[in-house]
Amino acid sequence: MAERLVVVGGDAAGMSAASQARRQRKPGELEIVAFERSHFTSYSACGIPYWVGGTVDGPEALIARSPEEHRARGIDLRMRTEVTELDLDRGRVRARDLDGGVRESWTGFDKLVLATGARPRRPALPGIDAPGVHGVQTLDDGQALLDTLATTGGRRAVVVGAGYIGVEMAEALIDRGYSVTVLDRREQPMSTLDPDMGALVHTAMCGLGIETVRGAVVTAVLTDGAGRARAVATEDTEYPADVVVLGMGVRPETALAAAAGLPLGESGGLLTDLGMRVRGQDAVWAGGDCVEVLDLVSGHTRHIALGTHANKHGQVIGANVGGGYATFPGVVGTAVSKVCDLEIARTGLLERHALAAGLQFVTATIESTNHAGYYPGARPMHVKMLAERRTGRLLGTQIVGREGAAKRVDIAAVALTAGMTVEQMTALDLGYAPPFSPVWDPVLVAARKATAAVRAAGA
CATH class of the missing domain: 3.50.50.60 (FAD/NAD(P)-binding domain)
Known part of the structure; x- marks a missing residue:
C-alpha cells in the first residue's frame, strides 16, 4: 500500500517538497496530496511590487508552475482548500473547501509537510x-x-x-x-x-x-x-x-502548528533539525516562511522570509521524505532590494544583531565607485563592514549604491559562509576591468579598512 504525503501550503517550499518527493518515489509508492487556500501555486511573491508598479505583467508571469502542471506530475493538488486543524496523534488533517461553504473533511497522512508561509504584520x-x-x-x-x-x-x-x-x-x-x-x-x-x-x-x-x-x-x-x-x-x-x-514585515503563519503543540522559536517560527524535520517529530517536516533557520554567523535561529530559502527547504524536505538524505545547514542573511536605481544589499549581522549576540566588533565604512573613476557612468558606492574585534572574522556587510552594487554582496556572503577574516578577504582574486570595477573593488577596499580597524583595536 502506498504511503501518503500531505503538504499544507502550495507555494515555493510546499510544492518544491512535493515535486522533489515525486521524483524520488513513484506514484504507486507515494501518494501526494497538497492543500492550498489561495488561487495560485508556485509563484514569485518577490515580484508582486513590480507587478503592482506595472514593471512586469501578472499574475501569470509570476507563476512558475500552475495547479494543472502539478497535477499532471502526479500531485493531488486541492486549491482553495484551507487546512484548519492538525491531528498529529491520529495522523490526519482537517480541511475546508473555501468555495464550497462550510464543508470540512479529514485526510490521513503517513508524512506531513508544513509550508504555511508568513502573513503581513x-x-x-x-x-x-x-x-x-x-x-x-x-x-x-x-x-x-x-x-x-x-x-x-x-x-x-x-x-x-x-x-x-x-x-x-x-x-x-x-x-x-x-x-x-x-x-x-x-x-x-x-x-x-x-x-x-x-x-x-x-x-x-x-x-x-x-x-x-x-x-x-x-x-x-x-x-x-x-x-x-x-x-x-x-x-x-x-x-x-x-x-x-x-x-x-511579516510573521510566520504558525497558528496551526502552535495549536498542535509543535515547537516554535522566539519569532514564532517552527523549529526544525538540519533535515528540516520538526523537532521532536518523526513524520513532520516544515520549510519556507513558517520556519526559523540557523544563522551561521551568530549561531542563533532567526526568521527570514525569502523565496531562495523556501525553495532550498523544499528540495531538502522532498529528498528526505522520498527516502534520500539532504540537509539545510543555515543562512548568513543575504538580501537585496532597490529604490529606483539605488541598489541596497546586506548580509550577515547588523550592529544591533552583533551586540545582541554578545560579540565585540569594529566597523569600517568606505565610499568608492561602481566602475573605474575615469570610465563613463561611474557612480558612488558605500560599503560598510563589521568584523569581530579579536579575530577579525567578518560579521556583516552592507552596500548601498547604483548599478553593480547589490550583487557585490555575494562576495561577502561567500566569505561569511566560509568563516573568512577581513584580512583574508583582501587577497580575494576578484574580476577587474574598468567598466565593472576600480582596480581595488569596493568590497576589498572596505575589507582593507576593516583589517586596519581590527589591528588598531588590538594595539
Missing part, C-alpha cells in the same frame, strides 16, 4: 482591517490591491513601514502615479540596514518624490462614512489616504 489598531488597507504577501493580496487602485477615486497612498516591502511598494505606487507618504517609527528607513546606511536610502526616497516621515508612531486608520480607509493617524497628526499599504 497587522498591529491591533482601530481601522486596520478596513477596506482600502492592504497587506502584500500573496498573489491574491496583489490582485486585491490592484482592484482597489483601479476603483479608488483619489491618488493618495500611505505606506506604513519602511522595510523592504514598504520601500518597494512605495516605489510601485509612485510608478502608478500616486502621491506617496511612508510612515516609519524608526529613525531611518530600511531596518535591515544600520541607521547610517539607511540614511542613504532616505535621501534616495526623497529624490524619488516619496515623503518619508521618520519616528512616526501610527495609532489608527481613520475611516469615512462607508467604513473605508480615508487617513492614517499618528501621535502627532493624520495623513490623508485613498489606499493604505502595510509594509511592516
Whole structure:
C-alpha cells in the first residue's frame, strides 16, 4: 500500500517538497496530496511590487508552475482548500473547501509537510482591517490591491513601514502615479540596514518624490462614512489616504502548528533539525516562511522570509521524505532590494544583531565607485563592514549604491559562509576591468579598512 504525503501550503517550499518527493518515489509508492487556500501555486511573491508598479505583467508571469502542471506530475493538488486543524496523534488533517461553504473533511497522512508561509504584520489598531488597507504577501493580496487602485477615486497612498516591502511598494505606487507618504517609527528607513546606511536610502526616497516621515508612531486608520480607509493617524497628526499599504514585515503563519503543540522559536517560527524535520517529530517536516533557520554567523535561529530559502527547504524536505538524505545547514542573511536605481544589499549581522549576540566588533565604512573613476557612468558606492574585534572574522556587510552594487554582496556572503577574516578577504582574486570595477573593488577596499580597524583595536 502506498504511503501518503500531505503538504499544507502550495507555494515555493510546499510544492518544491512535493515535486522533489515525486521524483524520488513513484506514484504507486507515494501518494501526494497538497492543500492550498489561495488561487495560485508556485509563484514569485518577490515580484508582486513590480507587478503592482506595472514593471512586469501578472499574475501569470509570476507563476512558475500552475495547479494543472502539478497535477499532471502526479500531485493531488486541492486549491482553495484551507487546512484548519492538525491531528498529529491520529495522523490526519482537517480541511475546508473555501468555495464550497462550510464543508470540512479529514485526510490521513503517513508524512506531513508544513509550508504555511508568513502573513503581513497587522498591529491591533482601530481601522486596520478596513477596506482600502492592504497587506502584500500573496498573489491574491496583489490582485486585491490592484482592484482597489483601479476603483479608488483619489491618488493618495500611505505606506506604513519602511522595510523592504514598504520601500518597494512605495516605489510601485509612485510608478502608478500616486502621491506617496511612508510612515516609519524608526529613525531611518530600511531596518535591515544600520541607521547610517539607511540614511542613504532616505535621501534616495526623497529624490524619488516619496515623503518619508521618520519616528512616526501610527495609532489608527481613520475611516469615512462607508467604513473605508480615508487617513492614517499618528501621535502627532493624520495623513490623508485613498489606499493604505502595510509594509511592516511579516510573521510566520504558525497558528496551526502552535495549536498542535509543535515547537516554535522566539519569532514564532517552527523549529526544525538540519533535515528540516520538526523537532521532536518523526513524520513532520516544515520549510519556507513558517520556519526559523540557523544563522551561521551568530549561531542563533532567526526568521527570514525569502523565496531562495523556501525553495532550498523544499528540495531538502522532498529528498528526505522520498527516502534520500539532504540537509539545510543555515543562512548568513543575504538580501537585496532597490529604490529606483539605488541598489541596497546586506548580509550577515547588523550592529544591533552583533551586540545582541554578545560579540565585540569594529566597523569600517568606505565610499568608492561602481566602475573605474575615469570610465563613463561611474557612480558612488558605500560599503560598510563589521568584523569581530579579536579575530577579525567578518560579521556583516552592507552596500548601498547604483548599478553593480547589490550583487557585490555575494562576495561577502561567500566569505561569511566560509568563516573568512577581513584580512583574508583582501587577497580575494576578484574580476577587474574598468567598466565593472576600480582596480581595488569596493568590497576589498572596505575589507582593507576593516583589517586596519581590527589591528588598531588590538594595539
